[in-house]
Amino acid sequence: MPLWTIYCPRDAFTAEERADIARRITDVYAPFMPRFYVGVAFQLAGPDELFVGGAPARRFVRIAVDHVARSLPGRGDGAALHRPGERRAGPLPARARP
Numbered sequence: 001m002p003l004w005t006i007y008c009p010r011d012a013f014t015a016e017e018r019a020d021i022a023r024r025i026t027d028v029y030a031p032f033m034p035r036f037y038v039g040v041a042f043q044l045a046g047p048d049e050l051f052v053g054g055a056p057a058r059r060f061v062r063i064a065v066d067h068v069a070r071s072l073p074g075r076g077d078g079a080a081l082h083r084p085g086e087r088r089a090g091p092l093p094a095r096a097r098p
Contacts, residue, residue, distance in 0.1 A: 004063060008043070
């Protein structure tokens with residue numbers, strides 16, 4: 001059961017972009033597990049709530065991925081899930097990139 005947590009400024013993505021990102025991430029796992037196993041959480045931060053190097057981070061996105069299950073019985077070794085996310089789920093919207 002994967003959980004993707006995306007830390008970002010409140011204005012990094014629109015509501016529609018967040019929904020699209022969550023759908024694309026879920027699409028990566030759909031061939032391997034039921035869609036309802038996949039979680040995507042956006043941790044939205046205001047200008048004084050997200051810091052990098054001790055300074056406010058206005059154009060910063062951090063993605064943390066946790067996988068609870070260790071294997072996918074009967075479904076191969078799960079190697080496809082370990083490919084870099086951008087190749088599988090696609091790039092972030094341009095304005096969210098540094």
